[in-house]
Amino acid sequence: MTATESETPTQSETRPDADTRSDASPGQLDRLPRRGAVLRMSEVRAAEEVASEPLGDENDQTMLMNMGPSHPSTHGVLRLMLELDGETIVRSKPVIGYLHTGMEKTGEQLTYLQGPTNVTRMDYAAPLFNELVFSLAVEELVGIEIPERATWIRMLMTELNRISSHLLFMATNGMDLGAVSMMIYGWREREQVLRFFQKVTGLRMNHNYIRPGGVAADLPDGWRDDVLTLMEMLPPRLEEYDTLMTGQPIWRERLQGVGVLTPEEALALSATGPVLRSTGVAWDLRRDMPYLAFDEVDFDVVVGSYGDSFDRYAIRLNEIRESIRIVNQILDKMPPGDYRAQDAKVTPPPRARIDESMEALIHHFKIFTEGFKVPEGEVYVAVESPRGELGCYLVSDGGPKPYRMHIRGPSFVNLQTMPHMMADSLIADAVAVISSVDPILGEVDR
């Protein structure tokens, strides 16, 4: 059945008839009620459309316009091809790939120990989550247990990373919508979190801190005081955000009812994270499919009720509060012990032993040059990143490098909801929609 009416890949690369009014014949797409929001048009077709003389026809009064890839509110290099009727968006098409560097292909060339340096550059606002999901996938394949302290350090670091990522959202969302001073405030608070990261991992971003087998280093002296200072600093600042934005009539006017997504659409479009939760679907992998030790901490899953941009803003603001709650519990429960598995297979020997033992030196050398071998198999692991389900599909052929490494980026999949949110709204609201989906283009394009 598939063989007879199929097209070979080469034939269908630029199909001129890809530009059709509706996505499918009526009745087929019961799960997606709002059809026709997605613009299906190739670059070639769009160029022809732009070059052609406008017809005097009443039915052809729409205009094609590009927004991005270097528009300040498109969060990097997102480009939107908009079909406009006056100032109203009829259909839209996110055009991506400007930041594509073939990181999944690169991942096949790097050993499992080098892998985190690659994946951490995908979602650069939440790098620790990428490292975490990759490490969890490798550990699942190898079958090693990591020490309790390593688990809790990972939880501490990723929850702080969730805070810093959402603070970045607060900053950029504020600026996109005209609350320009919010840019400074959000950045200021995020900077404090990044300083702590620098102290622990040595870097502000792209840490390569969470590695297969544990974490790269134990928490430094005085880490508890640093975290406590952060946790005391943040709540009053969040109150300030409430004063500055949440209760502001202008802010609410700008966001409420803008970019509405229904729960049915969100589920059909595979949306996850705050985009899904804003529609009222309480789904958080930390609670629903616990990983690390999230079943041992107490927190609430924040959900919205209208699925609009305001809900997505409010959810992220309150998720910072929930993360603070979690971090405070982690501070109480942080167990003593080792920060990485003492499994000779994946863990290099302690630095001091290399000076004394030839075997330790060889062992160290082998792990860092050849890498450790991972048993054959395939596995899919997912964590709840600030943007939704971040998944890693890993295939091993028994060698020291992944045979295939695929990252399921939540931004990439959530981007599909954008045309549906934008349909029949104004260009100015498109800015609010892009901002509230909070895509990180490094992860979209990989």
Add this chain to the structure above:
Amino acid sequence: MEKTEDELDGAPESPDDESPDASSTSAYGCSVSYSRGQRVIHPDRGTWAEVAAALLADGWNMCVDVTAVDYSTYDGSRDLPDGVAPERFELIASFISHTTRDRLRARVQIPADDPVVSSLYHLYPGTDYLEREVFDLMGIAFDGHPDLSRILMPENWDGHPLRKDYAVGAIPVQFKATAAASTGTGPEAQR
């Protein structure tokens, strides 16, 4: 009595088969295997759309991920259940059920000489970008997809980068004052 008859007539498998029971060797008419404790079904390429429709009807309400692997240079054993013939390409789709809080993965074998499979777009519209990505990077076409075009690579790109026969290549770093080194070693010469 009436209910049981309906169940038998409606779905090829009774709902009992989809409970995560370690002993079950088939579900939705496909073989089942376990990979590191994760349940995997192995649908046939010809019935992929029907199996997915059965999955949707059975409460697997979200297709979170679609990806593909090119097994052409794989050295290990493929870990496939009896009756599933290994092919060069494999399509992997991950499903979530929000009600049972469970995951299910499907692996579909796709032959190298005819890399085509049914699209799930009409059942799970969220597979739109994911299938386009697989098409773009792995060169597997999806029958019934509304807009099967490249998504990450430029529209006029040749080849499918994630295939194993696509060379990694490298662009030489051009340092200052080494004009001689930059002749004849551009990216075109490398590929």
